[in-house]
Amino acid sequence: MFTLNAQYTKKDLYRILKVPTEKQRGNWNTGYNRYNDNFYLFCNIDVPGRTGHDYNNRWEGNNLVWYGKGRSTTSQKTIKDLISNNFNVYIFTRKNSDNPFTFEGKGIALNYKESSSPVEITWSLRMELHNRPETIPEEIPVEDKILWEGNSQKIRVNKYERNPQARKDCVEHYGYLCQVCKFDFKKEYGEIGREFIHVHHLTPISGIKKGYIIDPIKDLRPVCPNCHAIIHKRNPCFTIAEVLLLLNNATGF
Ligand SMILES: [Zn+2]
Numbered sequence: 001m002f003t004l005n006a007q008y009t010k011k012d013l014y015r016i017l018k019v020p021t022e023k024q025r026g027n028w029n030t031g032y033n034r035y036n037d038n039f040y041l042f043c044n045i046d047v048p049g050r051t052g053h054d055y056n057n058r059w060e061g062n063n064l065v066w067y068g069k070g071r072s073t074t075s076q077k078t079i080k081d082l083i084s085n086n087f088n089v090y091i092f093t094r095k096n097s098d099n100p101f102t103f104e105g106k107g108i109a110l111n112y113k114e115s116s117s118p119v120e121i122t123w124s125l126r127m128e129l130h131n132r133p134e135t136i137p138e139e140i141p142v143e144d145k146i147l148w149e150g151n152s153q154k155i156r157v158n159k160y161e162r163n164p165q166a167r168k169d170c171v172e173h174y175g176y177l178c179q180v181c182k183f184d185f186k187k188e189y190g191e192i193g194r195e196f197i198h199v200h201h202l203t204p205i206s207g208i209k210k211g212y213i214i215d216p217i218k219d220l221r222p223v224c225p226n227c228h229a230i231i232h233k234r235n236p237c238f239t240i241a242e243v244l245l246l247l248n249n250a251t252g253f
């Protein structure tokens with residue numbers, strides 16, 4: 001929706017987000033605004049904000065240390081929502097109060113000070129979030145092209161696990177929930193965990209014949225990386241039922 005490092009005025013935002021005239025300005029000028037369940041945060045760096053306060057907003061490496069409004073506390077609903085990482089927080093900064101804002105990316109609340117007022121939040125920015133099908137721990141990421149050329153059994157299976165359409169059909173059917181331990185990344189990690197899951201290919205390699213067509217519901221299962229690693233601890237792979245037994249029966253020592 002926004003381009004990293006591109007410059008935007010508030011007017012640009014109203015246009016891009018189709019904000020009706022009666023909903024413009026107001027909260028948009030206070031430093032942070034919630035609109036259609038996304039947050040838009042405007043941050044002056046090294047210059048006093050509109051209210052004349054300078055809360056020492058600053059970059060620390062790729063993290064932005066940011067201060068809320070004067071009386072903000074972590075018990076306020078808006079601040080709770082901001083630090084929950086359950087919402088998209090689009091962060092814009094500027095160094096001079098006349099400049100348009102620069103879009104810095106979607107922030108992830110890394111840290112906050114519980115008792116300070118105004119609230120101090122450290123936002124993680126300027127980093128790349130990978131949005132590709134996850135790799136399993138023991139394999140080396142390789143380009144798709146090499147995957148197709150490669151003919152080893154392991155690589156062939158990985159190809160099915162990474163087929164984007166098959167993966168999509170599989171998770172649409174089963175959900176983004178580990179089919180072994182029921183771990184739900186969105187529930188445990190918040191927004192950053194949305195749609196994060198491995199997909200495991202059940203059909204043993206010996207069963208794959210030429211012209212094999214994948215059935216995403218019969219042949220694939222969403223699994224968390226832990227369970228996926230255990231599944232692949234044996235060759236041929238453990239079945240989902242076997243790993244479930246291991247998980248339920250494990251007693252340690
Ligand atoms: Zn699991």
Ligand SMILES: [Zn+2]
Pocket residue numbers: 136161199200201228231232
């Ligand atoms: Zn697998």
